[in-house]
Amino acid sequence: MTRLTINGQTHDIDADPDTPLLWVIREQVGLTGTKFGCGIAQCGACTVHIDGVPTRSCVTPLASVEEGQKIVTIEGLSPDGSHPVQKAWLALDVPQCGYCQSGMIMAAAGLLEANPKPTDEDISAEITNICRCGTYNRVRAAIHMAAADKAG
């Protein structure tokens, strides 16, 4: 039994320690906002925060998460979609199909925590998530907008 803290709630998880955190979150905890895209940490659709750090949960074994570490998923980023990144995403109508956007938003929110005023180069280097619909330019613009919002 492993005790996880996800979005401020504790969950006692009965799963094999090798189980990726992604599948614990989706199938044991029942939060499906975090997506499965590749299973090999390539696409970033599974990005969650562990102690504030964007982490690709599809290759993070349950055993590697320590009790007391704070896991935040898209459902817990804000209580009501009011995180500056979510607000900027809404203002610029960023998503198309939307499947990668949970991961994009979590990656962007993590970037802004570490780097409140990222340059275009910072964004290109740090946001490596895949979007097949091609929302990249609006993702970039929304990150700048959220940065300005947080600073303001």
Added chain:
Amino acid sequence: MTIAQSVSRRNFLAGSAAALGGLSLGFHIPFGATATAQEAASPEINAWVVVKPDDTVVIRIVRSEMGQGTLTGLAQLVAEELECDWSKVTTEYPPPGRNLARNRVWGSYSTGGSRGIRDSHDYVRKGGAAARQMLIAAAAQQWNVPAGECTAASSVITHGPSGRTVTFGKVADAAGRLTPPAEVTLKDPKDWKIAGKPLPRLDTVDKLTGKQVYGADLKLPGMLNAAVKACPVFGGKLASFDAAAVEKMPGVKKVVKVDDTAVAVIADTWWHAKTALDALPVTWDEGPNKDLSSAAIADMLREGLDAREAFVGQSRGDARVELAKGAPTGGKIVTATYAYPYQNHATMEPMNATALWTPEKCEVWVPTQNGESSLAVAAEAAGLPVAKCEVYKIHLGGGFGRRGNFQDYVRQAVSIARQIPGTPVKLLWTREEDMLHGAYHPTTQAKLTGTLDAQGNLTALHMRISGQSILAAVRPEGMQGGMDPVVFQGLTEKAPEGHLGYTVPNLLIDHAMRNPPIPPGFWRGVNLNQNAIYVESFMDELAAAAGVDPLEFRRKLMANHPKHLAVLEAAAKGLGWETPVPQGRGRGLAQIMGFGSYVAAAAEVSVTDGRLKIHRIVAATDPGHAVNPAQIERQVEGSFVYGLSACLHGECTVKGGRMEQENFDTYEVLRMDEMPAVETVIIPSGGFWGGVGEPTIAVAAPAVLNAIFAATGKRYRTLPLKNHELS
């Protein structure tokens, strides 16, 4: 509320409406379905419009939303004619089984070929207009005044002479009982207030919080999960598997054969199913293609480049005779050969479907581009009549053509569920399964030969395409006397879908069909992608050989094609074609027509230390009518990502009869760091309805390839560029 409940509620609404509804007048006038249903909470005005007592407007959408914005665009068209308050609009998907039960009142569910809006704008607008007239008539009856004295705006009906008003919700019940009008008049697009405007999408909010449910996220009471593995060699079969080796693994419920080709593990969770499947000993019968390679396929196509027999897509004058004469005095013969590899759709959400089978009924929940295709396949796999099956459409995590014609995952899901009756089973593919069992953008090659006279005029052109036909494999009923017309997208003389924008006195465009045993499919942009690369690269090669500016060279051939030329000029102007090129950079152009729209692109690039940087791309599109300019901009940007991913990285190669690329580590796609700035110019010239999702993808790659030539003097004729050392 769980998804299961909301899905069944939706089914109940549509179902009860149909059960109580009157005569359906069929496909051509779908609004004529006299839905006199008086379902208390939601009176249906007609098939397209439900108005609730609180004035909420539910617009029924049958084309699938997969990111392309068609849900919002279609709702705008209905709302425009309905004269409703846009802030009160919601949407719902009627299940395809209801469509059949109602004599296809909603028409086609197919969502591909950029047809979502352009094929249904007429009848959905008529649906909105008829509903408006019925609401006005109901109000007029209530007031005992002539309907002609009443008008509707923003969900409020006003009686002009008296100034009395009533909201739609108050008369919806009565309106639903009225006989629909025999004829309606649609607005002139110049009077649009909701359509034609850059409105935000209706489906954004839930995508920001994790609430949006995709097929892969579906939960049903008592549901089990399945992981599947099919023979990785094309045309191969399942030989045997040792179920006993994994049956005791955690969570495993059953190991089942899936048709003749695959094996699946059913377990409590998908992770348990996948873990057991990975451990399952399986042997394959690899079949006749086990030695097939990309090199052999390339050889097969190369032979077609000079083969005697070919299907003719366009012919004018006598190109063969002219070319056989050789170069005229002071002129030149120019020849170039190009090649384009297989591509995978690689939707972000892997293929999936959830099925519940009993001997009496089969239900499927699936992200699909064509609910009716899903239904047909489900019924076949279920061994039940269509009337005993239903499909519930779930939001798609990308489609791009993979989820339309090809319902292989639905067939598998039903086949699995049939082996565990009464239990819903969600089948989810791994990315590896998705990459190995695609419906691949087919490989083609092309050889182009042209004659330039002493003045640099193109007097003869032969374009020979050699390669795979999609229709021959997946829709043979669409073939024309053995010819696949799709191969000639953008190259025909007159087709309104997309005709060639150049007039060449002696012209021959033909196709040597060579069909390797790789399953082909419709991939966003379809053959327009390859064709635009071939034609537009070659136009540049001709211009260079003639020593003429590429825009000027094209202009001379485009006098009879003003709409093609207009978008080309607009893209060139947007990039600043006439301004000095910054040191170390090059500029390139491309134009084509496809999916009913005229499109062009102009790119500016540089190559430094072997690395390509695309600084800017300007796109221009003329889709006739622009239903939502903001969504068109997004589709243009997105299509460029798709096209440039293929241009720079995309390639599925065959070895041992199977694809070599199994995930995004080897099938690389464009990411943020390579994304160019994109500017979109929309020139809606009116009078026709062109598609938006696909056409612009085709011009991204050739504009960049031509810009690379301008910057470096190097011409790359085979894709992707990752296989070349750029310099």
